[in-house]
Amino acid sequence: MVRDSDERNDESQLSGRDTFFPGVAEEEWNDWRWQYHNRITSLQQLASFVPVQEECLPALQQVIRNFRIGITPYYLSLFDPSNPHDPIARQSLPAIEELLHQNTGEDDPLREEGSPVPGLTHRYPDRVLLVITDTCAMYCRHCTRKRIMTEGAVRRIELDQMIGYIAAHPEIRDVIISGGDPLTLPTPRLEEVLARVRAIPHVEIIRIGSRVPCVLPQRIDAELCAMLEKYHPLWINVQFNHPRECTDEARSACNMLLRAGIPLNNQSVLLRGVNDDIETMRALVHGLLRMRVRPYYLFQCDPVRGSEHFRTTIAQGISLLGQLRGHTSGLSVPTYVIDLPGGGGKVPVGPMFMMHYDERAGRATLRNFQGRVFEYLDPERDPPSVADPGRIAGCDRQQPRDNG
């Protein structure tokens, strides 16, 4: 059972920060540069905060060679040290399970690599994805792009080529800038990317994908917001996966972005042991709405090598959606999607409310959220019109509609 998230946040932040970082001055704590430079990036550092069994060290070294470790002090302060299955720790601590099932899953299940322009994926007709950095504030253990954050991975960011490609394809109206996390770039570098994309006349909207408001909310400052708002229409997709991530700091970061006119949509990942029960999911979507962040997508966890322990069945995802739809406001209900392996793109899945539809008869049978069954009729195929007033008894002209 998840307790009220605000109540729990206050407790866990106080205890987590006081437990792990006693004596850190307020000014340092609120400075994103301090947070970034004091990230936990090695097992040695980690062992000074949480118990790491010595006999597990060699295996864990292999885990972080496969996929880096990086945890901000802020995110570590959200840990509940008394819970061995803490959902916050589960998303950020390297685990032996990442070495199991090494033959299951793929390094690049969505086939993002292989484009003629490194770092650019053009899957859908009118939009492209740009991966412009391999750095994140935190390395989420369930990440789909682990492959670019492997020790020794060399990633060339060919910005000139990316810009040239978009400029040469007038059908591209939507550019999604991702990574890694674009908001970890120095502001002038990020501005260079945004300015060059915005200068292409046929690009209508720019979207940034970032976990920074969740894992390093101090980064969202006045300077960054002032820069971002020059490049509207600009949207940001964030990733909150658990209600305990909806803290006062996160709310304040989201507020600043919203005040800069940037709509915020959340893209959660359905993660075993993190948010795969209805109490947690309901608390998450309600917490997001209180921060004025729209629950947009709930992603089925991708079959990435080393992430098998996070995956749930599709049936679990559908069941969760079935317990949200109709039981809480529609604004709270994300679209549950599977990003098809092999690069097939995103497909929405969910509970079937339409039980039967006879198109020829114009008749549908639907069930509602309570399981009650209803019939719905299509409009007549040949409805009477004003051109044929004789068919409307007692009426020789169209009456204005009363909209109440």
Ligand code: SF4
């Ligand atoms: S912030 Fe995004 S790209 Fe970075 S590790 Fe987390 S999920 Fe992956």
